Amino acid sequence: MIQSVQRAFQLLETIAAAPRGARLSDIADAAGLNRSTTHNLLATLQELGYVTQPTRGGVYTLTDRFAEIARRSTVTDDLLRERLRPVLEAITQSTGETCYLAVPAGDQYVYLDAVEGRAPLRLTIPIGGREPLLGTAIGHALLSLRSDLCQRLAAEEPAAWEKAADSVEQARVDGYALDLADFHADIACTAVPVLDDGRARAAVAVAGPITRLPESRLRKIAALLRQATEAAHPPAADSTNT
Template sequence: MEHGEKNVRVVQSVQRAFDLLERIAVQPEGAKLSELADGAGLNRSTAHNLLASLEALGYIAQDRKGAAYRLTGKVNRLQRLDAEAERALRLRLRPVLQAVSQASGESTFLGLVSGMDYLCVDAVLSNKPLHLAVRPGERKPLVVEALGHALLATDPELAETVRGDDPDAWNLHAREIVEAAKLGFALDLDSQNAGISCVAVAVTLRSAIAVAGPTSRLPKARLIKIGEKIRQELDAVRPANQEWL
């Protein structure tokens, strides 16, 4: 079918699927099949097939068969934070990065969820001759490193999406992610990059802070202490009675 002044061809099934997503999004408690079908002008069978596809892809969910459909967190993970929100978070967390880097003597950085990766958006580098030179703009898979493990351990929906996207990589790191959920922080003890160890703490479902450096300076006991220091500094700047964003 044709749509719009620019004569852009819109695939009808895609248009209908997004229409259903938008209708679910404006219902805080979700919406049932009959309500969605009637509102979109679709027969129940067509609406059910579209909804089943969206559910299989992980964008919507039902608590039980016949219950209302609701959005999952996967929709939010399609994009980064908007520019103003990201800037506000970076400004609020910059003193934490500086304090933790000074206390630990190691490079400290902030990463945000970006699809199946995390994106480094701010960093304070160690002034020691031998240090991890992480830079804003660097991107790494969530399932591979400690910062990603901290985020996966905090957000079950994100974890389920990543596990479905790359089950082999997930199986390689599943034990570390489970351990991160138990401890409240993730550790990388010289396992991903030879000679480098790391500790990471989730700040929100979509952001985490990590400290990394030479394994010779970062045995497990020291990493745990640094993890505790990150938490202390976060508590010192955490907004009172409100969310980070």
């Protein structure tokens, strides 16, 4: 943990929690810092365009910079959803099971899109729903090619990481992850990462009752997922695992 970065985000979160802005003294007290250190950090954030102080000695407020970054992320997700929607539809048509698209979000992943299977008994998770990275097939598929996330989770959740580490490594070796009803009772899942410059930008997964998705069938579906996602979003010729 780099202390100066941690402190900078503390200040940003403190300002964000004050709709009408926050004074230097209040920001310093909330962050547990002296006023000189707080002022220097705020001056840097102001120079970078993330905070503003309209009047000298007045309150600090956030600029629109974060909203602009969020909008760019939303556009990227929309493009990803558009590119992979035909893959989800084709896999559901082929397997009869629900197919999902998900992206990492902190220590979780969020569902961007889904095409539901035709069977009456199926797993239904709303778009925008979240699940943890650790302990799930989608999470392990994402982590298998995201060393940055692995390192962070190993530091922040050592017990959970130790339990999941072997599965994440197996997913890296196999190119897909399996969940044989370990996370959701009676629900099995397989997931493959979607690569962007060698990193797992997203994951595509198939999930359903384990009575219809035993391990042997899941592995066959995983092969279909890999083939379909690589055709839709082929990895760069010189990409390497990170």
